[in-house]
Structure formats: C-alpha cells, structure tokens
Amino acid sequence: MATVRDVTYELLRELEMTTVFGNPGSTEEPFLQEFPSDFCYVLALQEASAVAMADGYAQVTGRPAHVNLHTAPGTGNGMGNLATAWHNKTPLIVTAGQQTREMLLIEPRLTALRAPELAQPYVKWSYEPARAQDIPGALMRAYAAAVQPPGGPVFLSLPYDDWQQEAVGGPVVRRVSTRIGADPGRLAEFAEMLTGSRTPVLVTGPAVDRAGGWPAAVALAERLRAPVWSAPAPERAGFPEDHPQYQGVLPFAIGPLTDKLKGHDTILVIGAPVFRYYPYVPGDYLPSGARLLHVTDDPAEAARAPVGDSLLGDAALVCAALAELLPVSDRPAPPVRPAAEPPEPGTPMSPDCLFATLGRHWPDDGVLVQETPSNLAALRRRLPVTRPMSYFTMASGGLGFGLPAAVGIALGERHTGRQRPVVAVIGDGSFQYSVQALWTAAQQRLPVVFVVPVNRQYAILKSFAEHKHASGVPGLDLPGLDIPTIARGFGCESAVVESADALAVSLAAALRAQGPTVLAVPITSDVPPIL
Numbered sequence: 001m002a003t004v005r006d007v008t009y010e011l012l013r014e015l016e017m018t019t020v021f022g023n024p025g026s027t028e029e030p031f032l033q034e035f036p037s038d039f040c041y042v043l044a045l046q047e048a049s050a051v052a053m054a055d056g057y058a059q060v061t062g063r064p065a066h067v068n069l070h071t072a073p074g075t076g077n078g079m080g081n082l083a084t085a086w087h088n089k090t091p092l093i094v095t096a097g098q099q100t101r102e103m104l105l106i107e108p109r110l111t112a113l114r115a116p117e118l119a120q121p122y123v124k125w126s127y128e129p130a131r132a133q134d135i136p137g138a139l140m141r142a143y144a145a146a147v148q149p150p151g152g153p154v155f156l157s158l159p160y161d162d163w164q165q166e167a168v169g170g171p172v173v174r175r176v177s178t179r180i181g182a183d184p185g186r187l188a189e190f191a192e193m194l195t196g197s198r199t200p201v202l203v204t205g206p207a208v209d210r211a212g213g214w215p216a217a218v219a220l221a222e223r224l225r226a227p228v229w230s231a232p233a234p235e236r237a238g239f240p241e242d243h244p245q246y247q248g249v250l251p252f253a254i255g256p257l258t259d260k261l262k263g264h265d266t267i268l269v270i271g272a273p274v275f276r277y278y279p280y281v282p283g284d285y286l287p288s289g290a291r292l293l294h295v296t297d298d299p300a301e302a303a304r305a306p307v308g309d310s311l312l313g314d315a316a317l318v319c320a321a322l323a324e325l326l327p328v329s330d331r332p333a334p335p336v337r338p339a340a341e342p343p344e345p346g347t348p349m350s351p352d353c354l355f356a357t358l359g360r361h362w363p364d365d366g367v368l369v370q371e372t373p374s375n376l377a378a379l380r381r382r383l384p385v386t387r388p389m390s391y392f393t394m395a396s397g398g399l400g401f402g403l404p405a406a407v408g409i410a411l412g413e414r415h416t417g418r419q420r421p422v423v424a425v426i427g428d429g430s431f432q433y434s435v436q437a438l439w440t441a442a443q444q445r446l447p448v449v450f451v452v453p454v455n456r457q458y459a460i461l462k463s464f465a466e467h468k469h470a471s472g473v474p475g476l477d478l479p480g481l482d483i484p485t486i487a488r489g490f491g492c493e494s495a496v497v498e499s500a501d502a503l504a505v506s507l508a509a510a511l512r513a514q515g516p517t518v519l520a521v522p523i524t525s526d527v528p529p530i531l
Contacts (some may be wrong), residue, residue: 205272
C-alpha cells in the first residue's frame, strides 16, 4: 500500500525539492520519520532562521525551497521572515504540522486554529487539505503557485495523522511557466515613447537580477545612452555598478527621489516598485513634465504605483525586446559618476573606512549579504556590486533575515557546485535577531564570513528619530554585547578586528577557512542621516 507520505516524498523528488529546512516538532515527526537518505534536512534552532535560510537558498539556486514549521507556534516564530520572503518574491513551500484529525474538534494542545489564515496575507496561497489523499495534489498546486510570477511563499497546514493514510494514485507532476512575455502592442508603444524622448533615464530593480537580465539591461542602457539608477532600497542589484552609465541608488523618499530625476522627460523603471519609500518627505512623485514607464511581472505592483503607465512582462525579456526595437541613440554619453574620496583612517574605523577596506580585498566572485541599515549608504558607496546574483538583503525592512539567509545562500552555493565565497555584513543589532543560525553554519561547516560592524546602538532608529524630531526614545543603545563570545558559543571562529590592516589579514584567513568566521569590527558611533 502506498501511503500519502510515500507519494508526497516521490513528488518532492520529481520536483527536485530534496532539501528541507526546519526545526522539528511533534506534529512534524510523522512526516519526518525514516527520513530518506537522498534528502537533506537542514536543522535550524528556531523557525525564523529556518525560513530565512530557505529564502536565501531558493534565491541563490533559482529554485523553490521547502521549509517545514511546527504548527501554530512555529508558524508564528517564522512570520517575520515569511513577510520578508513575500516582499523578496521568493518561491517557498511552507508546510506546518497540524494536530490529528481525530481530535481537531476538541482543539487539543498544539491545534492550529484557522491554520490557513495564520500565514496570510504574506503567502500567495494558503490551505489545509480537506482529506489526507489531497496532500500531494495540494503540494503540486502550492509549487505551481509559488514559482509563477510574481514568485512568493505558499502555506500548507498538514494534520499529522494524514501521512500514513492510503494514497489514491501516484504523484502527478505538472510543469508551469515562470516567465511573462510582454504584450507586443504595448511594448511597441513604450519603444516609440523612448525613441521620442530627449532625456530618458533607466531605473533598474531586483527583478532584473531574478530574471538573469543583467546583459539585456546593459544592452538596453547602451542603446538608450541613458544614465542608470538603482531603484531605492533594492534587495538585489539590477545592473553592474562599475558600468560607466551607472549613477547610484535612488533615495527612498518622495521629494529627494524626484530631485534626483529632474531634467529627465522619460523615466523607465524595470523590475522594481514605483517606488519603495520609507521616511515621508513630501514632494511631487515625478519631476515636472516627466512621464514614467513601468515594467513589472507583478500586477499588484503595477496597480499600486501612484504614477506611470505599466507593462506586464519579465524584466529580462522586456529589456531585450526594447533594445531590439530602439534605434541606436546619438545622445552624448551620460557623465561618469565621480569616484568617492578615500576615507579617513582611524581607530575605531568609520563605516566608510570599513567598507572601503572590504572593497579593496573583496573576492572576485564573492556574494554579499547585508543587514546593516544604518551603514547602508556607506556600504553602497564603497562596495559596488559588479556581478549578477551576488547581492542579497531584505525587501521588507524587517531585521533577522540576513544572518540566516547567508547560511542558506552558502548551502546553495555548495549544492550547485559554484562554491562562491559568501560574506555577510550584519550590524550588531541585526546580529541578535536570528543569531542561532550560526550553529547551523558551524554544523554544516559552511565557510561564511560574518563581518559585524559594532556601534553598540540601533543607529538606524536614532537616524529616524532625528528625522522625525522624536527625542527621548528609549531602548536605542546596546551595551554589554560580546559578539565574539556569542559566536564561539555556537561553534564559530571569531575575533575582534580594530584596524583596516587587521581586517584585510583576518578576511583573507576567514575566506580560506573550512567553517564560519565572525569578525566583530568596532566602528565610530556617529549617527548618519536617514537620507
């Protein structure tokens, strides 16, 4: 007799989803029992870490990942990073155990009440099968929903007594499209408007990277001879930042962003929201006389844009199609962005000095994961992203993603055979949110380098408080945290690094290591402006 569990595991094999991230609980053990030898279980010590590891793994491998949570409490623990996965548009299959159907009526301990509602609204589809035999079909539907544009997480609540029930038939595998082709007529309209534009500007976003669209975006930019900006607060880089037409990252506030785009009559935004704002600084959404053309694979993103005309389509496909439709421009090349002045050395280092040092010693094929919000402007100034699929952060703005995501990314690099080095820059405040992921990195012997700028404060919140004139906010200082001791307690190598020269030596050693290394780097405590 083939059981529901047998058929489900066979379906997971067919879908090439043989890595499971999780933290096992009683309601998951019937699914996990006699765990197959051809599967890999990645143990996280807390569900938030499991979700972010799966997110990083899915992004770097380009395939959906499976994360298994523990009924309602485990789903609750994972919700912060599930919200991040939603904003990151990461295809995740999230399954959670549920109490046995035999007792659901009386709501015993660990019953998930209205389980499908718990993960909403941060999933594309949420379901608890009406009968055990529906689990394989529900999993296939979940997979299809997760991978179709825009990608995102899905959620299944699965009663633990379902797994040993007799299955009906074998797994049914369906293949679905994961890319959207643009409407030809609308595409031609966009090309016509761009051809007639005197001063166009291109704004690229993370969907360009997700679609493998860097070469097409470069071809389009060079055909237009237009300056190129990164959309504000991008979770991935959509354009090579050493290209002479690249200008930087747009600010994430209405008025300052519009000021940066003054002088342009056509603003072409590809693969990003219009726009991702954070602090409220009033102003016009567009410079006077400018029009905005928006390319996205997300209908909701197009619908909520406050300005502009939209075109639904895969970012890479649209870039390539527009480049073919547009004539070669005779506009003068945009001015090259001036190089940043060398930072002043000192002890403790400034953020600029820290990231300039990292930039000088960055591995050629390195992958950067960052969650250091108060130092982000300095990082983006000093550490340009020059290769596709090599910059990852959280689109949600919520902390606790970066450290475990780096673990999942490093595991994905191992499983794909690329073995690119992973360096995560995690602020000392962010470091505490999912710190238990260090244990997984140590157990898996993943050679991740965690660089922790230590300023002993939530500097980003101090910046926001200054911006909003909100004085006297409590809880913004972080004294007494011993980062190296915490890291060693989870099985990592660790050290305090206090100078640029020492950082260069320590980074080189950490990149050669066979396991994770945490480098705590004291930095100046100046509070940077939010914009």
